[in-house]
Amino acid sequence: xxxxxxxxxxxxxxxxxxxxxxxxxxxxxxxxxxxxxxxxxxxxxxxxxxxxxxxxxxxxxxxxxxxxxxxxxxxxxxxxxxxxxxxxxxxxxxxxxxxxxxxxxxxxxxxxxxxxxxxxxxxxxxxxxxxxxxxxxxxxxxxxxxxxxxxxxxxxxxxxxxxxxxxxxxxxxxxxxxxxxxxxxxxxxxxxxxxxxxxxxxxxxxxxxxxxxxxxxxxxxxxxxxxxxxxxxxxxxxxxxxxxxxxxxxxxxxxxxxxxxxxxxxxxxxxxxxxxxxxxxxxxxxxxxxxxxxxxxxxxxxxxxxxxxxxxxxxxxxxxxxxxxxxxxxxxxxxxxxxxxxxxxxx
Amino acid sequence: xxxxxxxxxxxxxxxxxxxxxxxxxxxxxxxxxxxxxxxxxxxxxxxxxxxxxxxxxxxxxxxxxxxxxxxxxxxxxxxxxxxxxxxxxxxxxxxxxxxxxxxxxxxxxxxxxxxxxxxxxxxxxxxxxxxxxxxxxxxxxxxxxxxxxxxxxxxxxxxxxxxxxxxxxxxxxxxxxxxxxxxxxxxxxxxxxxxxxxxxxxxxxxxxxxxxxxxxxxxxxxxxxxxxxxxxxxxxxxxxxxxxxxxxxxxxxxxxxxxxxxxxxxxxxxxxxxxxxxxxxxxxxxxxxxxxxxxxxxxxxxxxxxxxxxxxxxxxxxxxxxxxxxxxxxxxxxxxxxxxxxxxxxx
Numbered sequence: 001x002x003x004x005x006x007x008x009x010x011x012x013x014x015x016x017x018x019x020x021x022x023x024x025x026x027x028x029x030x031x032x033x034x035x036x037x038x039x040x041x042x043x044x045x046x047x048x049x050x051x052x053x054x055x056x057x058x059x060x061x062x063x064x065x066x067x068x069x070x071x072x073x074x075x076x077x078x079x080x081x082x083x084x085x086x087x088x089x090x091x092x093x094x095x096x097x098x099x100x101x102x103x104x105x106x107x108x109x110x111x112x113x114x115x116x117x118x119x120x121x122x123x124x125x126x127x128x129x130x131x132x133x134x135x136x137x138x139x140x141x142x143x144x145x146x147x148x149x150x151x152x153x154x155x156x157x158x159x160x161x162x163x164x165x166x167x168x169x170x171x172x173x174x175x176x177x178x179x180x181x182x183x184x185x186x187x188x189x190x191x192x193x194x195x196x197x198x199x200x201x202x203x204x205x206x207x208x209x210x211x212x213x214x215x216x217x218x219x220x221x222x223x224x225x226x227x228x229x230x231x232x233x234x235x236x237x238x239x240x241x242x243x244x245x246x247x248x249x250x251x252x253x254x255x256x257x258x259x260x261x262x263x264x265x266x267x268x269x270x271x272x273x274x275x276x277x278x279x280x281x282x283x284x285x286x287x288x289x290x291x292x293x294x295x296x297x298x299x300x301x302x303x304x305x306x307x308x309x310x311x312x313x314x315x316x317x318x319x320x321x322x323x324x325x326x327x328x329x330x331x332x333x334x335x336x337x338x339x340x341x342x343x344x345x346x347x
Numbered sequence: 348x349x350x351x352x353x354x355x356x357x358x359x360x361x362x363x364x365x366x367x368x369x370x371x372x373x374x375x376x377x378x379x380x381x382x383x384x385x386x387x388x389x390x391x392x393x394x395x396x397x398x399x400x401x402x403x404x405x406x407x408x409x410x411x412x413x414x415x416x417x418x419x420x421x422x423x424x425x426x427x428x429x430x431x432x433x434x435x436x437x438x439x440x441x442x443x444x445x446x447x448x449x450x451x452x453x454x455x456x457x458x459x460x461x462x463x464x465x466x467x468x469x470x471x472x473x474x475x476x477x478x479x480x481x482x483x484x485x486x487x488x489x490x491x492x493x494x495x496x497x498x499x500x501x502x503x504x505x506x507x508x509x510x511x512x513x514x515x516x517x518x519x520x521x522x523x524x525x526x527x528x529x530x531x532x533x534x535x536x537x538x539x540x541x542x543x544x545x546x547x548x549x550x551x552x553x554x555x556x557x558x559x560x561x562x563x564x565x566x567x568x569x570x571x572x573x574x575x576x577x578x579x580x581x582x583x584x585x586x587x588x589x590x591x592x593x594x595x596x597x598x599x600x601x602x603x604x605x606x607x608x609x610x611x612x613x614x615x616x617x618x619x620x621x622x623x624x625x626x627x628x629x630x631x632x633x634x635x636x637x638x639x640x641x642x643x644x645x646x647x648x649x650x651x652x653x654x655x656x657x658x659x660x661x662x663x664x665x666x667x668x669x670x671x672x673x674x675x676x677x678x679x680x681x682x683x684x685x686x687x688x689x690x691x692x693x694x
C-alpha cells in the first residue's frame with residue numbers, strides 16, 4: 001500500500017499468489033470497498049488504509065461548499081468504520097485523522113491545507129505502524145530459542161501491516177538471528193491467507209516453510225517438534241482476551257495440550273480498553289459463499305447451509321505472552337496489559 | 348458400490364456433489380486403482396471393495412493355466428493390499444476372500460466354482476458390513492440424549508460403508524429417534540469429504556446440517572451447544588488408540604477442552620490387535636498436490652512445500668467410547684476393547 005499522486009495504491013491480495021495486481025483508490029468509498037472485499041486486509045494495514053481514506057475524503061472537499069465539509073468528512077469516516085467490524089485498528093486510524101480534521105476545521109483551515117495535513121497525519125500513523133513492527137520483531141525474537149520450529153496462522157505479515165508484519169515480523173527477525181529454523185503456516189480456510197499470503201512472503205524471504213491444512217496442526221504438534229505458535233490479532237480486550245482470524249482459538253487449545261508456548265504479536269493500537277473481555281468483541285459473520293465456493297466452483301451441495309465467523313476469541317489464559325511495541329505482556333492478563341501500555345514509568 | 352454383471356459398479360466420489368458418475372471395475376487392478384485414487388473411499392467400503400477385487404481376479408482365471416492360479420490370485424491380493432496403507436479393513440476383506448480361495452484351491456475347485464464362491468464370500472463380507480452398520484447405529488444412538496447437536500468429521504457415512512455408515516449411521520438413526528437436532532460436518536481439507544460427501548448425505552436425508560471449515564470447530568464448540576463429536580475410524584490399535592482422517596486428533600483435543608464426549612464408531616474389522624498402539628499404525632502420506640491445488644488451480648506459490656498426512660492418531664485417553672457392532676467400548680482402553688470383541692460371554 002502506498003500513496004501515489006493523490007490516490008492510495010493497493011496490492012489486491014485476493015489475486016495473490018498467482019498475480020500481483022494493484023488497485024487505485026481515489027476516494028474514501030473506494031478504500032472502504034477495498035477493505036470490505038478484502039483486497040486489502042490485516043488489522044494494522046486496514047488501520048492505515050482507514051487513515052488514508054479520511055485524507056482522500058478531504059481531497060474531495062474543494063468541490064463542496066465549506067458548510068458541508070464536516071458532514072462530508074463524517075460520512076466518509078462512517079463508511080470506512082463500517083467496512084469491517086472486528087479490527088479496532090481501523091477505528092484508531094480513522095479517529096486519528098478525524099481528530100486532526102476537527103482541529104483544523106475549528107482553526108478555519110482551507111481545503112488545500114486540510115487535505116495536506118490529513119495526508120501527513122495518515123503518513124505519520126503509517127510510519128508509526130512501521131516502527132511498531134520493527135520494535136515488536138525485536139521483542140518477539142527474544143522469546144525464541146535458537147533453531148525453533150514455529151507455526152503461524154492466517155497472514156500477520158508485511159501484507160497485513162505497513163511494515164515487516166506482526167507475527168511474521170517476529171519470524172523474519174528471528175530467522176535473521178538463527179532463532180527460527182522452519183515455519184509451518186496453516187492454510188487458513190476459507191480465505192487461505194496462510195497458503196496464498198504468508199507462504200508467499202516466507203518464500204520470497206527464503207525462510208524454510210512447509211504449508212499445512214488447518215486440521216493438520218495437532219498432528220504436526222504431536223509428531224514434529226514445534227517450539228512456538230505465533231499469531232497476530234485483530235482486537236485485544238482489556239482483560240487480554242485476543243480476537244484473531246478464525247482458527248486461532250483452536251490452535252491455542254492445541255498448543256496448550258502439547259505444552260507449546262502461544263504468542264500473540266500486535267501493536268498497542270490493537271488493544272481496545274473499551275471492551276472488557278473477548279465476549280464483547282463483535283465477531284464479523286461473512287458471506288457463506290466464501291465457505292462453499294472455491295474459485296467460484298461449489299465444494300458443497302446446492303443449497304448447503306454454512307457458517308462463516310471470520311474471527312474467534314482466544315481467552316487470555318491460553319496466551320503465553322502478548323508482544324506489543326511497548327513491551328511484552330507476560331502473563332497475558334488485564335493488569336499486566338495496562339501496565340505495559342502505560343509505558344516504562346509504571347511497568 | 349454394487350456387483351453388476353461380473354463387474355464392480357462404483358460411484359466415483361471424487362465427482363460428488365456436483366455429478367453422480369459410476370465407474371465399472373472389471374479387474375483387481377481396476378479396483379486397486381479406484382481405491383488408490385479415492386474414487387472409492389471409507390475404511391469399511393474399501394474392505395468390501397478389496398473382497399470383490401479378489402473375486403474379480405478369480406473370474407480372470409479361466410484364461411490362465413491352473414498352475415498359475417495361486418500366483419495370479421496372490422498378485423491381485425498384493426496389488427489390492429498396497430492400494431492404501433492405513434485402513435485395516437482392506438486387509439480383512441482381501442484376507443477373507445483369499446483364505447476362501449486357498450481352501451477351494453486345495454479342494455481342487457475349477458475356475459467357475461472358484462469365481463462363484465469368491466463372489467459369494469465377498470457378498471457375505473459386504474452383507475456383514477451392512478448388518479454391522481445397523482447394529483452400531485442402534486448402539487450409538489443410545490449414547491445421545493434427546494435433541495443433541497453433534498459435530499462430525501470426514502465422511503463416515505453410507506458412502507464409506509456398504510450400509511448406513513458408521514458415525515453418520517449413528518446420526519441417521521439418532522435423528523429418526525429425535526436424539527439429533529442439528530449436525531455440524533467439518534469440511535475436512537484437503538479432500539473436502541465433509542462438505543462434498545457428508546453434507547450431501549445429510550441433506551438427502553433431510554437432516555438439518557450446517558457446514559463449517561475445520562478451523563471453526565473450536566469456536567462452534569465454545570459458542571453453540573455441541574453435545575457430542577462422532578467420527579469413524581480407519582484403524583484401531585490393541586490399546587484403543589484410533590487412526591482416522593487427518594484432523595480427528597485435533598477435534599478430540601478440542602472436545603476434551605470443552606467437556607464434550609468424543610465417540611468413535613467403527614466395525615470390529617477396524618480393530619487391528621497386531622498393532623499394540625497408535626504409534627505403530629502406518630500413516631499414509633499422500634501427494635502434496637492434493638493440498639496446494641483445488642480444482643486443478645494452485646492456492647499456494649509455485650514451488651511451495653507442503654505436508655499431506657492423510658490420517659492422524661487419537662490416543663485412547665481422548666476417546667469417550669468406541670461403538671462397535673459387538674458392543675460399546677467404554678472406557679476406551681485395550682482391556683475393555685478385547686473384552687467387547689471377544690463377545691458377550693466374556694464381557
